[in-house]
Amino acid sequence: MRQQDISKFTRRVAFGIRGDQSLPADPLTWAIQQLGVEPPIDIIEPDGSRRSDLPADMKLLSDIDDVMHAFATHQRVEKESFEKAKTLGPKEYEAYREETVATPYWRLTHWKEVQARETTALFGGAPVFERFWHFWTNHFMVAPGNQNNDTLIGPFQRSLRPLMLGNYRDMLWHAVTHPAMLVYLDNNRNTGPRSRAAREKWTKDSINENLGRELLELFTLSPSAGYTQKDVEGTTLILTGWRDMKPDQWHKGQPLGTYFDFNHHEPGSQEVLGKRYTALFKPSSKLEDLVTDLANHPATARHLAHKLCVYFIDDTPPAAAVDKVESAFIGSKGDLQKVHQAVIEAAWAHLETTRKFVSPETWLLQVWTVSGAQPPRTIPITRSVRGLKTPYLLGDLGQEIPRCPQPNGWPIRSVDWISKEMLDRRLRVLSVLGGEERRAGRALDMRVNVSLAAARDLHENSPARSVFKQADTFNDARLGLIAFFASPEILWS
Amino acid sequence: MQRREFILGAAGFASLSLTAIPDVWANDSIDTPRVLYVLLRGGMDGLTAVPPIGDATYAQIRPTIGIRQALRLNADFGLHPALAALHGLWAEGQLAVVHSTGFGYTGRSHFEGQDVMQTGIMTPYAVNSGWVGRAMERAAVESGVAISIPMPLILRGNERATTDFPNWMPMLRKADTDAIQTMWADEPMLAPYTAVIAAANGGMQTRGMGKDAFEDAKSMRGLATVAAAQMREDGGPRVGLIDMRNGFDTHASQGAEKGGHADQLRHLNDLVSAFKAGMGERWQHSLVVTVTEFGRTAAENGTTGTDHGVGTCAFLAGGLVTESKVYADWRGLNKQNLFEERDLPASIDINAVYAKVIERSLRLSASQITQGGVLDFKSHPALKGLLGLS
Numbered sequence: 001m002r003q004q005d006i007s008k009f010t011r012r013v014a015f016g017i018r019g020d021q022s023l024p025a026d027p028l029t030w031a032i033q034q035l036g037v038e039p040p041i042d043i044i045e046p047d048g049s050r051r052s053d054l055p056a057d058m059k060l061l062s063d064i065d066d067v068m069h070a071f072a073t074h075q076r077v078e079k080e081s082f083e084k085a086k087t088l089g090p091k092e093y094e095a096y097r098e099e100t101v102a103t104p105y106w107r108l109t110h111w112k113e114v115q116a117r118e119t120t121a122l123f124g125g126a127p128v129f130e131r132f133w134h135f136w137t138n139h140f141m142v143a144p145g146n147q148n149n150d151t152l153i154g155p156f157q158r159s160l161r162p163l164m165l166g167n168y169r170d171m172l173w174h175a176v177t178h179p180a181m182l183v184y185l186d187n188n189r190n191t192g193p194r195s196r197a198a199r200e201k202w203t204k205d206s207i208n209e210n211l212g213r214e215l216l217e218l219f220t221l222s223p224s225a226g227y228t229q230k231d232v233e234g235t236t237l238i239l240t241g242w243r244d245m246k247p248d249q250w251h252k253g254q255p256l257g258t259y260f261d262f263n264h265h266e267p268g269s270q271e272v273l274g275k276r277y278t279a280l281f282k283p284s285s286k287l288e289d290l291v292t293d294l295a296n297h298p299a300t301a302r303h304l305a306h307k308l309c310v311y312f313i314d315d316t317p318p319a320a321a322v323d324k325v326e327s328a329f330i331g332s333k334g335d336l337q338k339v340h341q342a343v344i345e346a347a348w349a350h351l352e353t354t355r356k357f358v359s360p361e362t363w364l365l366q367v368w369t370v371s372g373a374q375p376p377r378t379i380p381i382t383r384s385v386r387g388l389k390t391p392y393l394l395g396d397l398g399q400e401i402p403r404c405p406q407p408n409g410w411p412i413r414s415v416d417w418i419s420k421e422m423l424d425r426r427l428r429v430l431s432v433l434g435g436e437e438r439r440a441g442r443a444l445d446m447r448v449n450v451s452l453a454a455a456r457d458l459h460e461n462s463p464a465r466s467v468f469k470q471a472d473t474f475n476d477a478r479l480g481l482i483a484f485f486a487s488p489e490i491l492w493s
Numbered sequence: 494m495q496r497r498e499f500i501l502g503a504a505g506f507a508s509l510s511l512t513a514i515p516d517v518w519a520n521d522s523i524d525t526p527r528v529l530y531v532l533l534r535g536g537m538d539g540l541t542a543v544p545p546i547g548d549a550t551y552a553q554i555r556p557t558i559g560i561r562q563a564l565r566l567n568a569d570f571g572l573h574p575a576l577a578a579l580h581g582l583w584a585e586g587q588l589a590v591v592h593s594t595g596f597g598y599t600g601r602s603h604f605e606g607q608d609v610m611q612t613g614i615m616t617p618y619a620v621n622s623g624w625v626g627r628a629m630e631r632a633a634v635e636s637g638v639a640i641s642i643p644m645p646l647i648l649r650g651n652e653r654a655t656t657d658f659p660n661w662m663p664m665l666r667k668a669d670t671d672a673i674q675t676m677w678a679d680e681p682m683l684a685p686y687t688a689v690i691a692a693a694n695g696g697m698q699t700r701g702m703g704k705d706a707f708e709d710a711k712s713m714r715g716l717a718t719v720a721a722a723q724m725r726e727d728g729g730p731r732v733g734l735i736d737m738r739n740g741f742d743t744h745a746s747q748g749a750e751k752g753g754h755a756d757q758l759r760h761l762n763d764l765v766s767a768f769k770a771g772m773g774e775r776w777q778h779s780l781v782v783t784v785t786e787f788g789r790t791a792a793e794n795g796t797t798g799t800d801h802g803v804g805t806c807a808f809l810a811g812g813l814v815t816e817s818k819v820y821a822d823w824r825g826l827n828k829q830n831l832f833e834e835r836d837l838p839a840s841i842d843i844n845a846v847y848a849k850v851i852e853r854s855l856r857l858s859a860s861q862i863t864q865g866g867v868l869d870f871k872s873h874p875a876l877k878g879l880l881g882l883s
Contacts, residue, residue, distance in 0.1 A: 082745035085745040086797060090752050093746050146603075406608065414682070416644075418682055418683070419643065420656055420686050420689050420690060421641070421643075421660075424693060428662035428665060431663055463676045463678065483672050486673055488677065
């Protein structure tokens, strides 16, 4: 196997290897051994330690009680700020909103999660695991924009990590019943028309199909399975009453997080894909049974195998690759470690005949990884703090994580990441990143890494190699960055 | 010129036939229509933008945020004072307003509503193409430009539309663009972009834009200038798009003549006047069209704002407008006439308005629009004469 191909493989299943480091001697083992352990995630330094110059409250919340308290507080301050509107003038009101809502919840909440996501990908020691985690956070997309859900997103996404060591059914159950998902897709308002709450007119809410539809379409079967609107309706009714529980005065003592509210649940039995879901003693078990059936449905295995192969291997993946991942899924009953291993093996087996134009985030992580450059450290404590900020940098490239516009996640096909504006920005951002390294006194390291990576990774007679031969790409660091990271070899991993 | 090279270069990869190109260039003359669509995200309050000054209920249900100093349109309707440039167009016969209009979607979710307003399909998340993109595809329009970084959903479904957005980052040098020209030459999916990228760089802005200059370029006035600079060119994009993000969602303290909602309208006003200035003579054959996901509650809420509603108004401004007029099927603001007793109803299907825009600007017939899968709509007698169409 040529060095260039091993390098391509490390970009395919991770973010590449720094220029001055040697490529793994046994790439398959290198990748597969990263699947079995869940690395801790935090805002970390290159040596893996937690960044020490963060404000005291800049902690990642994981405990569900803390998360639901933060969610409730955010909703409360939003509401309070609306009340303040009555007493403040427009300018004062704007300043008040900025301080109480925009800075803490729209800016810092997302900043700390993105910073953790990117620094852990770079310095956490298991980039292959991170690449698969990025896949799952995209598969189970929860984005800001609904019911002040900002504080729920990071904790939800991070809670998927341990489940990557288990089976798909458990991850699916967790994702579908997590308060972040129930809020994001409005299932906390999904109320059965024959439920007590509807009959006694406690609420004007009724059926909301958002989660029911996505459960079938995105998370399991996919439309190619041929389910019908009736199946969506059955699934939606089974989901009625599943809602979030946050601290409030009416539910003292109730565990926070996920709550099954029988008073909003549609009683009786419902039908999905020709099977009746009935619960004699425990109505919530209807959803448990449905999720189990959907997770084990052959169409789910096919859909996930195809999606994983599109994400990691090629927009039109080889049939043999999809078949391999599908059999691994079915054979192991959805054991995700086995499924991930099959993806890695298929990526390896079909490496030379396939290629992916990766998302801006993945590409940026490749740039940082291979060049040794580091992500910006600016903490956007107020609106006027100057300096590069990672979420906005991603936004400049066309992927402002976590602000994904639609529940079907960021595009996974190459063609969606190729536009004039997005290509131009990938080129221009390289000089910005180079400037950051220069200011940080790391310019020489970066130039060495890029030169070594070019010698290691670019094909012998490729046009990119010729740019390196003809120009002084070592002293013209900007040209070196462009000639390497915008070369077809690197853009198409 | 850069666009021409781009399109010719793109012929290799996009699914367009080479023979289609010369016809389109030949067809582009000074009177070929240009349409700039403006997405007003967050839900524009039609009762603030175009207050129904002739409806006695208006002042009662909006004691704090009602507009008292409206610019007069006719006995029934006025314009928000921040929309002075639009009022100027009204005087010149170049402003049409459709009121109490909206999408058939009534779920009041931004999230779904912004999907629906772009796909034109009343079921959220049903398709991955936009109604403008499908119309361009159906009419074989060769180019459109979204003033945006990613391609917005509303223009998807047409592979020739491109993107452009002000960039604060330092421009590329010739050595940089030469390098990509060398490297991407044999890459069919990348090569078409090297010439446009080279053309967009190599200017004076080698040190990057300062914060203020970038803010200026990103303002609605700045974006409209960028759009017009391309669309006024011979062979330039016939369709443009500007995305105003989320400023219209004023649940609290929305203000009246001044305030949060007024600021957004002022941006829209700036956008229209900058686009008009930028288009020069082509303005006479141009149109600016607004698209918002829903209107807001008819009555003000307890926090001197408005909540998510249904019906709103839409603006059509430009030389393609044949007569300044408010097109409406007005049912009054009394509670029993509101949708679910709270919202201005969408008594005119807004898709019927957009179908007329497509018919006039892209020369598709109503049946080509519906049967061609572009847009379904319910026509309304009140729209007779809009854009000079029956």
